[in-house]
Amino acid sequence: MWAFLATEILFFGGMFCAYTIYRNLYHEAFASTSHFMNVTIGGINTAVLICSSLTMALAVRAAQLGQKKPLIWLLIFTLILGSVFLGLKAVEYHEKWVDHHIPGPGFHYADARYAQQAQILFYLYFAMTGLHAAHMIIGAGLLITLIVMAARNRFSAAWYTPVDMIGLYWHFVDIVWIFLFPLLYLIGHTK
Amino acid sequence: MSHPVVPIKVYVGVFLALIALTFTTVAVSKLELGEYNFVAAITIAVVKALLVVLFFMHVKQASAMTKLFVVAGFFWMAILFVFTLSDYFSRNWLPRGKWW
Secondary structure (H helix, E strand, C coil): CHHHHHHHHHHHHHHHHHHHHHHHHCHHHHHHHHHHCCHHHHHHHHHHHHHHHHHHHHHHHHHHCCCHHHHHHHHHHHHHHHHHHHHHHHHHHHHHHHCCCCCCCCCCCCCHHHHHHHHHHHHHHHHHHHHHHHHHHHHHHHHHHHHHHHHCCCCCCCCCHHHHHHHHHHHHHHHHHHHHHHHHHHCCCCC | CCCCCCCHHHHHHHHHHHHHHHHHHHHHHCCCCCCHHHHHHHHHHHHHHHHHHHHHCCHHHCCHHHHHHHHHHHHHHHHHHHHHHHHHHHCCCCCCCCCC
């Protein structure tokens, strides 16, 4: 599983690298965009994901101990928290749509000096959070599979490998967000 | 993939630390620290990621082989960053040659 996660690290790593390059090229423009990010929703979403990581870790623990009921409930909680994250993300995307902050012909930026450069940041914003959200959606699908498998008594204290693997995947997606949140929402906030 | 069962206490402790660090990173971002805002944000993010990797992902108790794969993953990302950025940042260091 960690071999797969290593490829995922590089997958996201490429985007973080692109972000780093453009942030250094267009420092001021990038800093100015964080005013238009919804820190409240971003912060709540960070907390939601951390909570979901806790429930996932506890689900793996329940699986280790062969406790079927707690396992199913903890997986359901994780799924709910993941859905809350995606729901709030949709609210944020809608905000960007209303503010004309979606890159393309309709893009409009308050500070005309930075219009072009800010568009690059919003492009990166949608690429990075979009890829992250895609991972969340896949993760939700995997969780549903786990819940069904657990309900059908497929796991025991002796064999719970899928729960362990998908747990690792879920935590990895959480880590990506741990980096996305400060980079996209918080940096340049004082300016 | 069997690893010892970790007490719930540990998970809750890590969880509380992660939530506390999230509040810290938001609070710190409101301070005027210049370039150190970036340093602080990344440092906190790295600490949070380490907590998740070591405790939630059980790497702390994992076999040497698993640890090797984890380190290799991040090491390769470091290669990606170092080589790409050393190119971008050093492009204007030398005067342009006449053959350009």
